[in-house]
Amino acid sequence: MKGKIFSFIDNSVPLLIELETELCKRPAISPDAGGEGELDKCVFLEGWLKAQGITQLERFDAPDERAKGGVRPSLAATIPGKNDAGPRLWIMSHIDVVPPGEASLWKSDPWTVVQADGGTRPDGSPLGPRLIGRGAEDNQQGLTSSVLAALSLIKLGITPSRTVKLLFAADEENGSAYGIAWIIKNKPELFRKDDMVLIPDGGDREGAGIEIAEKNLVWARFVTHGLQAHGSRPDQGANAHLAGADLAVRLHYGLSEKFADHDPLFEPDYSTFQPTKKEANVPNINTIPGEDVFCMDMRILPRYPVKAVLTEIDRIKTEVEAKHKVTITYTTPQCMESKPTSADAPLVKLLSQSAAEVYGVKTKPIGIGGGTVGAYLRNEGIDSAVWCRIDDTAHQPNEYAIIGNILGDAKVMALLMID
Numbered sequence: 001m002k003g004k005i006f007s008f009i010d011n012s013v014p015l016l017i018e019l020e021t022e023l024c025k026r027p028a029i030s031p032d033a034g035g036e037g038e039l040d041k042c043v044f045l046e047g048w049l050k051a052q053g054i055t056q057l058e059r060f061d062a063p064d065e066r067a068k069g070g071v072r073p074s075l076a077a078t079i080p081g082k083n084d085a086g087p088r089l090w091i092m093s094h095i096d097v098v099p100p101g102e103a104s105l106w107k108s109d110p111w112t113v114v115q116a117d118g119g120t121r122p123d124g125s126p127l128g129p130r131l132i133g134r135g136a137e138d139n140q141q142g143l144t145s146s147v148l149a150a151l152s153l154i155k156l157g158i159t160p161s162r163t164v165k166l167l168f169a170a171d172e173e174n175g176s177a178y179g180i181a182w183i184i185k186n187k188p189e190l191f192r193k194d195d196m197v198l199i200p201d202g203g204d205r206e207g208a209g210i211e212i213a214e215k216n217l218v219w220a221r222f223v224t225h226g227l228q229a230h231g232s233r234p235d236q237g238a239n240a241h242l243a244g245a246d247l248a249v250r251l252h253y254g255l256s257e258k259f260a261d262h263d264p265l266f267e268p269d270y271s272t273f274q275p276t277k278k279e280a281n282v283p284n285i286n287t288i289p290g291e292d293v294f295c296m297d298m299r300i301l302p303r304y305p306v307k308a309v310l311t312e313i314d315r316i317k318t319e320v321e322a323k324h325k326v327t328i329t330y331t332t333p334q335c336m337e338s339k340p341t342s343a344d345a346p347l348v349k350l351l352s353q354s355a356a357e358v359y360g361v362k363t364k365p366i367g368i369g370g371g372t373v374g375a376y377l378r379n380e381g382i383d384s385a386v387w388c389r390i391d392d393t394a395h396q397p398n399e400y401a402i403i404g405n406i407l408g409d410a411k412v413m414a415l416l417m418i419d
């Protein structure tokens with residue numbers, strides 16, 4: 001059976017080129033990035049899948065008046081398995097793409113798939129047959145692989161051992177508020193706790209890393225209110241910049257010391273607390289600023305609750321306020337906690353076996369810095385792994401997907417479906 005599936009997939013190159021080409025023609029850019037949203041691409045995909053024999057389809061339209069049709073559509077396909085009562089396998093890709101960026105950096109039209117072969121990567125390794133276009137890799141590679149895997153079973157008349165669900169989600173590139181986050185909130189019955197979710201939207205060239213965890217993510221913006229004065233009379237003012245700088249240094253070292261554990265799953269293997277953006281204060285050198293703003297990017301090992309970190313921030317902030325006679329307020333434009341999926345979860349084991357079978361690769365579970373769609377599902381207690389084999393040209397000019405990776409990933413996915 002595996003042999004038949006693999007040769008079906010190997011013979012599907014014209015089909016995958018057709019699908020990639022049609023998807024690429026329909027830019028699905030978020031209104032946040034100046035686009036119309038996903039409607040045209042989603043409607044096309046729905047029709048194409050139906051024509052191919054994937055007929056159980058369901059649309060989820062998150063309202064967004066800025067987008068074409070007033071909606072941000074996601075699409076789910078169901079391929080019923082022999083055992084529908086047990087855990088189901090989801091493969092979740094996203095249909096939205098980022099804008100092309102600097103047009104002059106593209107060697108071809110970003111919205112027209114171009115086939116290429118030959119050439120080398122920056123490190124000199126040879127490049128095989130590939131498809132170039134915005135979205136070709138991120139995330140149409142994963143999308144196309146999941147469709148090929150499902151079609152291989154359907155066309156060969158094979159019923160998957162577990163029910164397979166393909167989810168084509170909107171709004172991944174801008175935070176998922178109209179995508180997976182909206183679906184989880186508004187269609188909570190869609191996922192079952194024992195479902196497993198593969199997200200083919202991140203990986204490496206070997207297909208070795210299986211991402212199962214991410215750090216908790218906090219962005220914070222600190223506003224220090226002091227008292228403006230002449231540069232020569234600090235005694236008459238309260239230097240907001242000095243206080244803010246003191247706070248940044250104390251937070252960086254104080255939080256690093258207090259939340260000091262290491263976890264080899266992650267790289268780097270510790271929590272990071274970095275002062276980042278600095279907003280302008282006074283325009284001239286001889287005025288002591290009365291107000292000052294800086295931001296921090298914090299990536300915290302999942303073992304530390306975000307609340308504990310915020311409590312420590314408040315404690316340090318109070319010290320600085322007293323010392324500098326200022327008041328400090330802060331907001332958290334991003335604040336997200338993320339539960340890990342266990343390295344021993346059935347999904348991870350199955351994925352590891354299947355990747356070894358197709359690619360001969362030895363996989364390893366990894367954690368990343370945070371802020372991906374996996375967190376939404378993991379926080380619901382649903383095992384989720386981010387994996388695929390990619391060159392990682394996402395968001396770059398001349399983005400490409402290696403055809404061999406689309407085929408290989410489809411085989412891995414098919415193995416997950418028939419296990």
Ligand SMILES: [Zn+2]
Binds near residue numbers: 094139172201394
């Ligand atoms: Zn992506």
